[in-house]
Structure formats: structure tokens, C-alpha cells
Amino acid sequence: xxxxxxxxxxxxRLGKIKNLGKTGDRTMDIPAxxxxxxxxxxxxxxxxxxxxxxxVPAMAQLTLSSLAEHxxxxxxxxxxxxxxxxMPESLLYCSLHDPVSPCPAxxxxxxxxxxxxxxxxxxxxxxxxxxxxxxxxPDWFQCLSDGEASCEEGTSIKRARKSVDRSLLFLDNxxxxxxxxxxxxxxTIIGVIEGGDVMEERLRSARETAKRxxxxxxxxxxxxxxxxxxxRLYLLSSVTAELPEDKPRLICGVSRPDEVxxxxxxxxxxxxxxxxxxxxxxxxxxxxxxxxxxxxxxxxSQQNGIQEEIKYTDQTKKIKTTSCNQEITSFEINLKxxxxxxxxxxxx
Amino acid sequence: MAAAVSPTSVESAPRIMKLVAECSRSRARAGELRxxxxxxxTPVFMPVGTQATMKGITAEQLDALGxxxxxxxxxxxxxxxxxxxxxxxxxxxxxxxxxxxxLTDSGGFQMVSLVSLSEVTEEGVRFRSPYDGDExxxxxxxxxxxxxxxxxxxxxxxxxxxxSTVTGPRVEEAMYRSIRxxxxxxxxxxxxxxxxxxxxxxxxxxxxLRATCLEEMTKRDVPGFAIxxxxxxxxxxxxxxxxxxxxxxxxxxxxxYLMGVGYATDLVVCVxxxxxxxxxVFPTRTARFGxxxxxxxxxxxxxxxxxxxFRPIDPECACPTCQKHSRAFLHALLHSDxxxxxxxxxxxxxxxxxxxxxxxxxxxxxxxFPDFVQDFMGTMYGDPTLCPAWATxxxxxxxxxxx
Numbered sequence: 001x002x003x004x005x006x007x008x009x010x011x012x013r014l015g016k017i018k019n020l021g022k023t024g025d026r027t028m029d030i031p032a033x034x035x036x037x038x039x040x041x042x043x044x045x046x047x048x049x050x051x052x053x054x055x056v057p058a059m060a061q062l063t064l065s066s067l068a069e070h071x072x073x074x075x076x077x078x079x080x081x082x083x084x085x086x087m088p089e090s091l092l093y094c095s096l097h098d099p100v101s102p103c104p105a106x107x108x109x110x111x112x113x114x115x116x117x118x119x120x121x122x123x124x125x126x127x128x129x130x131x132x133x134x135x136x137x138p139d140w141f142q143c144l145s146d147g148e149a150s151c152e153e154g155t156s157i158k159r160a161r162k163s164v165d166r167s168l169l170f171l172d173n174x175x176x177x178x179x180x181x182x183x184x185x186x187x188t189i190i191g192v193i194e195g196g197d198v199m200e201e202r203l204r205s206a207r208e209t210a211k212r213x214x215x216x217x218x219x220x221x222x223x224x225x226x227x228x229x230x231x232r233l234y235l236l237s238s239v240t241a242e243l244p245e246d247k248p249r250l251i252c253g254v255s256r257p258d259e260v261x262x263x264x265x266x267x268x269x270x271x272x273x274x275x276x277x278x279x280x281x282x283x284x285x286x287x288x289x290x291x292x293x294x295x296x297x298x299x300x301s302q303q304n305g306i307q308e309e310i311k312y313t314d315q316t317k318k319i320k321t322t323s324c325n326q327e328i329t330s331f332e333i334n335l336k337x338x339x340x341x342x343x344x345x346x347x348x
Numbered sequence: 349m350a351a352a353v354s355p356t357s358v359e360s361a362p363r364i365m366k367l368v369a370e371c372s373r374s375r376a377r378a379g380e381l382r383x384x385x386x387x388x389x390t391p392v393f394m395p396v397g398t399q400a401t402m403k404g405i406t407a408e409q410l411d412a413l414g415x416x417x418x419x420x421x422x423x424x425x426x427x428x429x430x431x432x433x434x435x436x437x438x439x440x441x442x443x444x445x446x447x448x449x450x451l452t453d454s455g456g457f458q459m460v461s462l463v464s465l466s467e468v469t470e471e472g473v474r475f476r477s478p479y480d481g482d483e484x485x486x487x488x489x490x491x492x493x494x495x496x497x498x499x500x501x502x503x504x505x506x507x508x509x510x511x512s513t514v515t516g517p518r519v520e521e522a523m524y525r526s527i528r529x530x531x532x533x534x535x536x537x538x539x540x541x542x543x544x545x546x547x548x549x550x551x552x553x554x555x556x557l558r559a560t561c562l563e564e565m566t567k568r569d570v571p572g573f574a575i576x577x578x579x580x581x582x583x584x585x586x587x588x589x590x591x592x593x594x595x596x597x598x599x600x601x602x603x604x605y606l607m608g609v610g611y612a613t614d615l616v617v618c619v620x621x622x623x624x625x626x627x628x629v630f631p632t633r634t635a636r637f638g639x640x641x642x643x644x645x646x647x648x649x650x651x652x653x654x655x656x657x658f659r660p661i662d663p664e665c666a667c668p669t670c671q672k673h674s675r676a677f678l679h680a681l682l683h684s685d686x687x688x689x690x691x692x693x694x695x696x697x698x699x700x701x702x703x704x705x706x707x708x709x710x711x712x713x714x715x716x717f718p719d720f721v722q723d724f725m726g727t728m729y730g731d732p733t734l735c736p737a738w739a740t741x742x743x744x745x746x747x748x749x750x751x
Contacts, residue, residue, distance in 0.1 A: 038684060039680060040680075040681070041681055041686050042688065044686070044687050044688055045688055046668065046669070046688055046692055048695075049406060049408075052408065070680050077658060077676070084676070118683050118684055118685075119683075
């Protein structure tokens with residue numbers, strides 16, 4: 001696989017990744033998003049309805065949390081997760097966790113990481129993890145990593161250091177196991193950058209991970225609520241500066257349009273696309289405009305518009321639903337509001 | 349007490365049914381309905397959609413499966429969003445974006461299902477809306493007015509529905525009232541050239557009442573007849589006898605719509621008894637419980653036995669679900685919180701019903717319907733002689749003996 005940059009403007013990278021997939025003939029543009037799936041299917045949509053939509057991403061994101069418990073079935077199936085879920089023609093990236101429902105913290109050890117499926121906890125050592133990946137046979141997969149340094153507020157330097165050490169150890173183990181398996185060698189390992197909010201550890205993680213023969217990098221631990229991302233953006237720039245230009249940079253847990261733009265400006269290439277799913281679940285519809293106006297005068301007023309939008313997102317409305325408080329962003333409309341014309345849409 | 353025929357003159361109802369073939373032994377017929385939104389081959393199964401979308405399936409998917417007529421529920425749509433809004437959206441066809449035929453019911457059946465909210469008088473059905481608590485009256489005139497606004501190709505009269513488990517004078521009252529309401533519907537119908545009003549034969553499980561209803565209603569010149577008041581809690585033995593009685597007294601050159609049927613076996617038997625059109629929530633409802641319909645019955649895909657079953661639901665089925673997915677995948681998906689699993693099964697189950705009716709029709713046209721029934725029962729029950737007693741009796745009554 002080969003990443004070629006067409007141009008870099010204000011930190012934003014435009015380019016193509018070539019020679020992707022098992023047959024090595026697929027291409028993907030960057031920046032790009034990955035199709036969000038749950039248990040190997042886009043939420044609520046069958047293959048038929050999904051493909052009625054234009055611009056379905058070339059690469060889909062699978063989550064180990066929804067698939068790990070099925071690894072015996074897949075091992076017996078032998079033909080890989082792509083064919084099993086009815087998406088044999090799609091590129092597949094397997095992440096550890098589901099960005100919408102992150103796993104409970106406190107279960108990472110020096111030897112294992114856990115994910116939660118419907119049937120409960122699945123604990124994985126590097127060895128078990130690679131056995132599962134061998135059954136799944138994705139094109140790319142996130143390496144086993146310790147992502148918990150960023151979980152609580154004010155994480156300690158010691159915890160940040162541990163997350164980096166553990167993740168590097170997992171990475172080296174997984175790379176070694178990959179060498180021993182012909183099947184696994186057909187998949188690309190994505191190295192994970194950890195280190196919590198500690199600059200020193202972040203830089204160490206980036207430099208050390210970049211020394212290994214990984215196919216790309218996942219920037220972990222930058223997710224959270226909008227304010228936490230804001231404060232972590234400066235870390236993000238420093239991290240990407242340490243990474244080689246010719247390998248893709250993924251980020252997890254970031255899917256809101258404004259946040260995606262911020263990350264692109266700091267050298268990120270690939271994003272998850274779970275935001276539409278979250279909007280759907282709270283009964284809202286996306287309505288924001290993303291037209292680009294090359295006219296400088298209009299660009300100015302649009303910039304002002306964006307400023308206002310960002311201000312507005314600070315004042316996101318909170319609606320009380322039967323189960324929980326949900327924040328509606330400025331990118332959507334609430335279809336449950338009792339307005340005449342919208343009743344038609346609600347109805348459908 | 350028979351009702352007088354409505355004095356209002358109505359143009360002679362169109363003959364919308366063209367018979368293409370008839371079974372020489374049973375009463376089975378193959379035909380073609382000529383409707384405003386295109387022809388429909390019969391016998392036909394009409395999938396039911398509540399609140400203007402097929403639960404779990406889009407209009408495009410239904411079209412792709414070959415469906416050419418489906419149902420819209422007047423009770424739900426008439427209340428919410430209401431006929432004015434639907435008219436603004438270019439009728440129910442526009443609202444659903446459905447290019448083929450639609451059949452709407454009168455709103456009456458929901459009365460039985462939601463009976464705690466309703467009260468029947470000679471005027472109509474008075475009920476309280478579950479959405480905003482308002483009281484309304486659904487009269488024959490109102491029902492037809494709503495259905496006129498919806499613009500469906502076939503509209504149903506408002507009938508006084510009683511559950512088939514009810515006995516006594518209420519059944520007789522409901523039967524005679526349904527005749528009077530039929531006349532009021534005919535009189536109120538503003539668009540007989542664009543929409544076909546069907547009568548609904550009532551009379552419960554009483555032979556005499558049903559015979560009276562048949563005699564009276566067939567005097568009215570409507571384009572088609574439905575057989576109503578069945579497929580509730582009655583025994584199958586009573587059920588088939590009422591169906592057979594009805595088809596024996598209904599005109600041959602008009603379609604017979606058996607409401608609320610049903611399961612595969614029931615469909616095959618009732619085609620033999622002379623019915624042309626069917627509707628039932630069963631295939632879509634059972635899909636939502638993880639059940640897939642197959643020629644041998646159904647597969648409860650959540651069960652552990654399907655965990656490693658890499659075959660499609662039905663290797664003979666051409667639906668998108670069977671083309672792309674295995675039982676094992678659907679099993680895994682059913683155990684997740686992704687509702688896509690239910691949509692996959694809904695698509696398959698509807699495809700199954702439509703395919704069954706196609707096969708039935710082909711066998712009638714090719715003059716081998718009795719053999720088809722024989723094979724069908726063999727596949728479904730392991731042996732044709734293991735077919736349920738009521739079905740065997742019903743088939744025998746129209747000249748098909750299972751060996």
C-alpha cells in the first residue's frame with residue numbers, strides 16, 4: 001500500500017492511498033471517513049438500502065467489541081469477515097472498540113485488553129487477539145493497545161507512561177505473531193499512539209511506534225466531549241508532526257463535522273462516521289450545508305458563519321427524553337418538535 | 349330485515365377482474381386485476397403497511413420484489429397525519445412514494461383491535477384518538493371521504509366488525525348494519541371511476557346470517573367482494589366452511605378478497621376454495637421476532653443451531669437477503685442491537701409470500717394445481733397425509749384429495 005500526497009495546505013493533507021485490499025488494486029482518497037457498522041452491518045440498513053445512497057465510503061469500520069465473541073464461528077467459516085457480513089467488495093478496518101459505546105475502564109493489564117460484546121467480556125492477550133484477527137482477515141486492524149490513560153480527568157504521568165509502554169509491547173508481540181502467519185501477513189497493522197495528555201509521552205509514543213513496520217497510525221485518546229478535544233488539539237499537532245508523511249493517520253472517537261475539520265488541519269487523514277448514527281438515535285436529521293464558496297467575499301461571510309456556528313455549539317440545546325439528556329448540535333434538526341411540515345418526515 | 353337498495357344511482361361498476369385460467373377440479377382461479385396503477389396477477393398476497401411505510405422495508409424494496417399492490421391502514425393514517433396533509437402530498441401514493449396499487453381498509457378493523465377506545469352506533473364508530481385524546485366519529489361517509497382523499501385504487505366499505513368468537517344477536521345486528529353501511533358508502537363515494545369500492549361480507553360463523561349477507565350484498569353492483577369477519581379466534585373447521593360458503597355464492601367474474609389470511613397453508617387452501625386476494629401481518633410480524641419463512645415452515649434464527657449454519661435461509665430464494673447473507677450471519681446480527689437483522693428477515697418473508705403466490709398461480713395456469721397442492725403439503729408436513737385435518741377436509745370439499 002502506498003500513500004501519495006497531492007498537496008498539503010495549512011496542515012491539511014490531500015492525497016490517495018493506492019494498492020489497497022487483498023488484490024492490491026483498490027484506491028482510497030484522503031481525507032476520508034469510514035463506514036460505521038455494528039456487528040458488521042450499517043445500523044438499521046440492509047445492503048440494498050445502503051447502496052441506494054451515493055458515496056458510500058470505500059472502507060468500512062468493523063469493531064472488535066461486536067465481533068470478538070463470534071471468532072469461533074468465523075474460524076470455522078474460514079473465508080473472512082468481509083464475505084461473512086455480505087461485504088466482500090469493501091475494504092475493512094477493524095478497530096478495538098465501538099466509538100459510540102466505549103468499554104468500561106479498568107480492565108487493561110500488562111498482558112491483556114478486554115472488549116465487551118453482547119455476551120459479555122472477551123479478554124484478549126496478544127496471542128488471542130491475533131488468533132481472532134486471523135479469523136476475521138480484515139485489510140487493516142488497530143493493534144491491541146492500552147487506551148485508558150485518557151479516560152479520567154487529570155491523568156497521571158505514570159499512567160500515561162504505562163499506556164505507551166504497554167501499547168509498544170503489544171505492538172511488538174503482534175508484529176512477531178504476524179510474521180509467523182501467512183494469513184495475517186495479508187492484513188496491515190495500524191500502530192496506536194497513546195500517552196494521555198502528557199506531551200512527553202505522546203511524543204515518545206509517536207517516535208517509537210513510527211520505528212515499527214506498521215501500515216498507519218491511530219491517534220487514540222483524543223476523543224471526549226467538545227471541550228476536551230479543544231484542549232487536546234495542541235497535542236494532536238505535535239504528535240502528527242512526528243509521524244512519517246507517507247503513512248495514513250486515523251483518529252478514533254471524532255466524527256462531528258467541526259471536530260473533523262479541526263483534525264484535518266492538524267494532519268489527520270481518516271475518520272470514523274458514527275455521528276449520523278448518533279443523530280438518528282435521538283430522532284434528528286442532519287441539515288448543515290457544506291458547500292465551499294471559492295469567492296473570497298463570500299468566503300469571508302462564510303467564515304463568520306462558521307465562527308457563529310462554533311459559538312452556537314457551545315450553547316447546544318439539551319432535550320430531556322424519556323431515558324436521558326441528549327445534546328442536539330447545530331448540524332441537525334429535531335424531528336420530534338411539533339412543527340407542521342416536519343410531522344410528515346417524522347411520520348416516515 | 350333486508351335493507352332497501354340505495355336509491356342513488358351509481359354507474360355500473362367496472363369489471364376489473366379478467367379470468368385467465370380455472371382449475372378443473374377445485375375452485376381455484378388465476379386472473380388479472382385491471383387497476384388504475386397497473387395490472388395485478390391473481391391469486392395475490394398483499395403485504396400490509398401500517399402508518400404508510402412497510403415496517404422494515406422501503407417502497408423501493410417492495411417494488412424490487414415484484415409487489416404490485418399493498419395495503420395502507422386508514423385508521424392510523426386517517427388520524428395521523430390526516431387526509432388534508434396526505435392530499436397535499438399527492439395522496440397516499442405520493443406520501444409513500446409508491447408507484448403501484450394501494451388498497452386501503454375502512455378503519456373498521458382497528459375498532460376490534462382497539463375496542464376499548466370505541467363505541468359502535470348506527471351512525472358509525474365513535475372513538476377516542478390514542479394520539480391526542482380527541483373524540484371522533486368514523487361513519488361510512490367519513491371513511492369513504494378519507495379513502496377518497498388517500499386516492500387508493502381499492503377502498504373498503506366501513507363494516508360493523510364483530511370478533512368471530514362473539515355469538516348471539518350482536519352478530520346479526522352487525523351483519524344487517526354492514527349492509528346499510530355498504531349502501532351509505534356507495535352513495536358517498538365520490539370517485540367510482542378512479543377507486544374501486546369493495547363490499548365486505550359479514551355474518552360471523554352463522555351459515556344463515558352469512559348466506560343472507562351474501563344474497564343482499566351481491567345485489568349491489570360493486571367491483572369486488574371481501575370476505576370479512578374471519579381469521580380471528582375461530583376454529584379452522586368453522587373458518588374454512590364460512591370461506592367455502594362465501595365463495596360458492598359470490599359472482600365468478602368479480603375478485604374475492606379474503607381478509608387477514610395468512611399462513612402459507614391457509615393461502616393454498618383458500619385459493620383452492622376460490623379466493624383471489626389476501627392480506628396478513630404475519631410475514632412482517634414474524635420477521636420482527638427473528639423467524640424466517642421457508643417451504644418447510646419457519647426457521648427461528650436466534651436459536652443456537654444456526655450459529656454456524658453458513659447456508660442462506662432458502663437456497664431457492666432470489667431475495668436480496670438470501671443472495672448475500674447466511675443463516676449464521678443473521679443469527680449473529682439478531683443477537684446484536686442492530687435492527688438491520690429484522691429488515692433482512694422482513695424482506696425475505698415478503699419475498700417468500702409473493703413467490704408462493706406466483707407458484708400457485710403458475711400451477712393453475714398450467715393446469716396442475718392439485719399436484720401443486722399435493723407437493724406443497726408434502727414439503728410442509730413431511731407427508732401429505734400429515735396435513736392438518738381441517739385443510740384435508742377443505743381440500744376434499746372442492747375435489748382435491750391428498751394421497
